[in-house]
Amino acid sequence: MASRKASVATSGRTQDDTGILNNEMFKYASVRVPLATSAALLPFLVSGMLWVSTFSPWSQFILGGCLGVIVMFSFQLFQIHRSTVRRHKALQIAQLSELLAGDVKRITQKDDHPNWVNFNEFEKVEWLNKELAEVWPFLDKAVSGILREQVEPILEQYAFGIIEKLALKNLTLGIRAPRFDGIKITEGALEECVIETQFQWDLEKENLVLKIHTPGPDFEVKVKDLHVSGILKFILKPLLDEVPGFGAVLVSFSEAPDLDFNLKFLGGDIGALPGVEKLIDDSIRSALLDTMVWPCRIVVPIAKGDFSFLNLRPVGELDVTLVEVNDIMKTDVIGKSDPFVMFYVRQKADKIKRSSTKNNKNHAVWNEGFILEVEDPQAQSLTVRLMDEESIEKSQYIGSAEYPLAQMKPGVAVDVWLDMVESPKSTLASNPRGRAHLLMIYKSFEVNSERVNKGNQGKEDLPLSSFGDEPHI
16 A cells, blocks of 8 residues: 555656656747847848848838738738637637536547546545544444344245345454445426435444254354445435435435355255255345335334334235247256246245246246235336256256336236246346236225235236226337
8 A cells, every 4th residue: 555655656756757858948939039040031031131232212111111011911811810719719718617517528539638637527535434434433333223124024035935034143243344426416306305325334343143943953154345335325315304304215226236245154064965055045145135126125214203104115016927938948958947936026935926837848828917016116016937847956047037126007907928038127238038028007005005915925816807908018
């Protein structure tokens, strides 16, 4: 770090010295060029004066008058030209003064920006990081307690496969405080204030231990080297007319953050259950992402009162009919795939729907219906995963697709074909591994209030006629 600072300082001094040298050279050139030009033209000027002296007085008078008129006319043209250039520059400056930072960033090259120019929309808050680092030893216990209260009750819902139960044994967040690289205030709905931050946290000396229950031996797993970075937003709502000015704080990431961690098994033989390490990794990752990415949120009450209405709750339901899947990629060495399809809006064990298995098929027809709860149709998507069933405890991933619910209107049926690809979030083109035919309709509880308290009733067989004779695409 010291060598890096030294190199940066040396680079800064070199740039300053270069700028001073360039200025001195410019001053020297601005004096040298006129002198050299005058010295070169002096012989011609002397010769011209001697030649004019041979003329008669009247000829010299007429010649001098003509030269005077030419000089005055040239000077007037120069003044007009300079005035026009100044007006153009003033107009350009006035136009540039109206540009926003984003406009200037688009019309200029990155190499043209001086070192002191910064187009970041987020304001730096180094003072906040310094204060947070000083008080973090005291905040660690409070933040750990809040996270334990929020995460522990729902951790069991993210147990998959042979993992029967996930339990939180120890939770302390270590000695390193989170870092906020920038902060900005964004527009929100009425009665709320939205603060977005550039958040980064590399935990050090943390103690995060999970207890894993399986049909065989139980394990204790320590989560190490946890790294989280992304846009973390704080929503202050509802706004009140008394101190502190708001009732609760909603904490959530605007989109899936960059998440990385390592696992260390503290007891048991991990080799006794093949694949359990990946299942634990997937369960932890799903639990962290699904509970911390908007519309999911952590609600921290600040003022006195009941703010349970701020918690995430269903606002509608999605009726999905799986009609068929064509061109299923072959995954078995002998024979065809044994496909089944999983549906979910949130990747929780009790909210994932699963179709029946069609044996030895590359074109399977189901006509099976499912109902999924929707908490925020503007932010959530339907995920469709095509799997190949290998055995009772194991299945192989084929491909998946996502359909944003924001593209749907309440009460309007949708008939859609989805390409199942290896990674739906990837920007790189990939060959489809199957094509799923779905019929869907979103029903808002505001329109269909009789099912507000019904909840998720699991798998249902929905007749195709429930989507109307002429579905909208």
